[in-house]
Amino acid sequence: MGRRERNKQQKLERITAAATELFSRYGVDEVTTQQIADHADVGTGTVFLYAKSKAELLLLVHNVKFADAIETGVAVASGTPDELDALMAIVRPIVHCNRVQIENGRTYLRELVFGDPEEPHHREGLALSARVEAAFVDVLRRGDRISETDAAELARAISAVMFISITATVYRALSDDEVVGVIRDQVAVMLGGRAEGGRGAGTAGSTA
Known part of the structure; x- marks a missing residue:
């Protein structure tokens, strides 16, 4: 796996971990995409690349x-x-x-x-x-x-x-x-x- 692919995988893992934690803590209805992006330390646009x-x-x-x-x-x-x-x-x-x-x-x-x-x-x-x-x-x-x-x-x-x-x-x-x-x-x-x-x-x- 090249550096670009590793970077993409790491971002996906951070986004998944952030969404998992926030959804579990607050419920999906109370969580925004922006909060997930902030928690994962990525831009909102990056989140939408994966979902x-x-x-x-x-x-x-x-x-x-x-x-x-x-x-x-x-x-x-x-x-x-x-x-x-x-x-x-x-x-x-x-x-x-x-x-x-x-x-x-x-x-x-x-x-x-x-x-x-x-x-x-x-x-x-x-x-x-x-x-x-x-x-x-x-x-x-x-x-x-x-x-x-x-x-x-x-x-x-x-x-x-x-x-x-x-x-x-x-x-x-x-x-x-x-x-x-x-x-x-x-x-x-x-x-x-x-x-x-x-x-x-x-x-x-x-x-x-």
Whole structure:
């Protein structure tokens, strides 16, 4: 890597670190791009070279956390024989990742749905969402008890339930474990007779 490339990488790292710290401390809505630039000791124009908007900055920062959460969940799921428990092993770290700072998580997921898919950090976030669905499919396809097409459809439904439960205002006051319980209850219904797990910890599962 040449000096110019190293300089660019160092600036990106400073911008990412500054955005991570400020978003975590104050929440994305309370932080300006100028504050991030000042904290990273770069010009505002430099920030926009790496992310065209504050929303893209959030995607840049949160994609790293999302990716780590997915890999953590997949690793646990691989050693979990029960189907429902394995699915929840994937869900649990994703729920936690997106609720450390609830408004940041909600904004991140909203950007994935409604943001510009042509933006590079948005594309990366969508690829991570597809990775989640692929992980669900891997669990659902154990033993070839369900077709690949049906597993993909069910994985999309589980993913939708998970993201809606994370972002829904009605669940905002619940703990992470309670949100996972809400998701577990709904996924158990989707799985029907193939799921052996009982009801989860969600107190609001009956209203989901």
